[in-house]
Amino acid sequence: MNIKLIFSGLFLAGSFQLAAQTPNMPTEVLVNRIVNTVSKVNAGETIILKGDKDQLNFLESLGEQIHKKGAFPVIMLESEKLTKAGTLSVPEEALVAHHKALHKLDNKADLTIYIANSIDYANIYKQAPEAYAEKRRNAIKEYHNGAPENMATFREVYIGLPNKKMAEAEGIAYNTYEKMIMEAMAVDNEAIAAKGKQIAAILQAGKKVKVTTTNGTDFTFMLAGRPTSIDDGIISEADLKSSVESDRMVALPTGLLLVTGDESSGSGKIVAARDRQFGNQGPVKITNAVYQFQDGKLGSVKATTNQAFLEKRLKEAQPAATQFGGLVIGLNPAMKVLSDEKQDFRPYEAEGMVFIHIGGNDWMGGKNKVKEGTTIPVEKATVAVDGKIIVKDGKLVTNSVASK
Structure with missing residues (x-):
């Protein structure tokens, strides 16, 4: 799922959701696939890993493999508490500066790997007063869709696995949802x-x-x-030579x-x-x-x-x-x-x-x-x-x- 599509500004979301992770952690095969085939991690790169505490083992496994490639992983832990603070507690006069700080970090990384989490964003957004939420939305737009500073190496990867909360949000029986997502991740x-x-x-x-x-x-x-x-789930050599930003963005499924x-x-x-x-x-x-x-x-x-x-x-x-x-x-x-x-x-x-x-x-x-x-x-x-x-x-x- 492409992040620019998720972050649609006319009807802009403050964050995004992919299918969140199951209690069964992804296998070593998936970790190796993400690091070596999907992302093509190279020595000397700075890699940001974003996920919540339920995914810590997976984040550590990714980080371990990234170290073995001679790159350096930086884990950014997400949680309900931090999301509430970032969504509801930033002073109005600091909203633009707050989002500038986030994008300053993101735009300097060579690669960001997002692991979909189970944070209930919709419930958190509902708690924001409309006037404050509008100002926050405008602050996000200040830095949304900005061209990366490091276009030569820039890429983003999104990993989503099913959970019951997401199936419920989509109105789908969990067994149906889980089977579909896992089969879709395995497609050639x-x-x-x-x-x-x-x-x-x-x-x-x-x-x-x-x-x-x-x-x-x-x-x-x-x-x-x-x-x-x-x-197609792989960042190829041709993708890395492209000047089109979306060529550097992939997702599983x-x-x-x-x-x-x-x-x-x-x-x-x-x-x-x-x-x-x-x-x-x-x-x-x-x-x-x-x-x-x-x-x-x-x-x-x-x-x-x-x-x-x-x-x-x-x-x-x-x-x-x-x-x-x-x-x-x-x-x-x-x-x-x-x-x-x-x-x-x-x-x-x-x-x-x-x-x-x-x-x-x-x-x-x-x-x-x-x-x-x-x-x-x-x-x-x-x-x-x-x-x-x-x-x-x-x-x-x-x-x-x-x-x-």
Whole structure:
């Protein structure tokens, strides 16, 4: 899961969650995979490891392997108490300085490995008064999406394993959730990379993309010959040579393709039957949202629930933050969309799941440098490039890219 997608600024979250870790610690095989294959740790590098106290053994195992590579690990321990302090107790006049200090550290590291934790962020956010939460959100935006100082070596890795709290939050039976995440983590990286490259070739050669759904989405944009980013779970030598920030970001489970387009070209209607956007006080559930675009600009939005929330964010956002940004397509066949009145799970990595990105997109190869952005989920989408269908009703259907 890509961190820039999680930190969507138009509906900005104060923090992020991936599937949190199970009581059974990852094996030595996974630790070696993260250090040697996924992250490609090198001697002389400074590596930040972020996780909570329940993951301390895992953090130590990672640190041990990092030392053996001649690099130096720095463990940043996260907890409910520290999160509450950082979310609720920082003086208003120090909010910008507080976030500047965090990003000053993050931007100097060669590699940051995030281990998803089980902290109840939503409950903590609800405790913040709205006015204070708004000021905190604005302070985060001051440093969100800033280019790393060490682009030559910069990379970020996100590791997520299932737990019962996250399954409950998604409205999914734990056994179903656990099985899906673990199978998705075991999917062959090379197969995902090959699938992504085939889709990327179609996009690179194309000019016009059309996204439609049976519930009313009819959206088009023009491609601009921009590079695609593929999260296949490995930071390759080619990724390290890339100037595109998203090429240096990977996740387990993995499987994601991102491409930007002509920012002034997005036009039409996007319908999101269900969504969760992030407000100042935590996640906000949205149903039956309709977004209208013209010449790349989001002009209006309506929704059955929480329309006032969406309208407020649209009104307050910088103009560039409401501009079309790009397309996201999931590539992992083991990740599934489970979305109905009870289940609320739309992972970016689910094969055939589509998102439209709006706002800042320079980190994924675009030209919009604004520090705000968000994604709109388009379930069961059909995507065509110059008339060639690559996704049909939420499934990859091209013979060369679809999972058997």
